[in-house]
Amino acid sequence: MPFTAVKLKPVSSAKQIKSADDAYSFMMHMRLSYLNKPHWQAAKQAISFAAASEDCETRAWRTFRAAANAEGWLLN
Structure with missing residues (x-):
């Protein structure tokens, strides 16, 4: 499974996103x-198509990380 855990700063109101489902749930409460x-x-x-293939899941992970980084929420 290519969607690896993404750690976020507390300001985002989430600690860690472990899957595409977690990412989708996080965004629906945003x-x-x-x-x-x-x-x-x-x-x-991208996350809505994550289950279609491994490539789509990788693309969803990259897109989610880029969005979190754009907000300054990505914990390095």
């Missing part, structure tokens, strides 16, 4: 003002 940003819209679309 404020609309965040979710309407282009990087989160791209992440939502």
